[in-house]
Amino acid sequence: MSLIVPFDNSPLAKAALVRARQFDQILEEGVIVVSVIPAQNAEYARERGWIGEDEPFDGEQIVATLREAVEAVAPDAEFEYITVDRFAPHGVIGNKIRKFARNNGATIVFLGSQNAGRIVRSTSVGASVVTDRSYDTMVVSGAQLPEIPKLEEKLPVKELLETD
Structure with missing residues (x-):
């Protein structure tokens, strides 16, 4: 069994990853992060901050980042x-x-991509992910996670979500 986090490097995806880490401290299932990358789509990559405005698409660099x-x-x-x-x-x-x-073997998918706030829309990536009944879905709707004391005892998140 595992905790899955779709990841696009947005603040919400980072918050979802932190929340998954907290849950893993209790459930001990392991966290698996997955990123979906449209091949050679520089516009998509720029929109997500994976490459700079004038940079060409470089799949290997995007994966490394x-x-x-x-x-x-x-x-x-x-x-x-x-x-x-x-x-x-x-x-x-x-x-x-x-x-x-x-x-x-997901038991929980922690969804916090840029589309999490529009999860009920049919065009959202999240809408497809939450329809599966073989796992639970936790939607992280804000980059600043509300404090859950028992989770904070296991893994404080303040320093993990600080941005440069």
């Missing part, structure tokens, strides 16, 4: 990535995450 961001927050988490077609719609991305979660 995402991996480093995960390690900074959750050094013990396993990091994986999935590449999809350049213009894959949100439904494809969401379905890839859902399949990944099922294939990796």
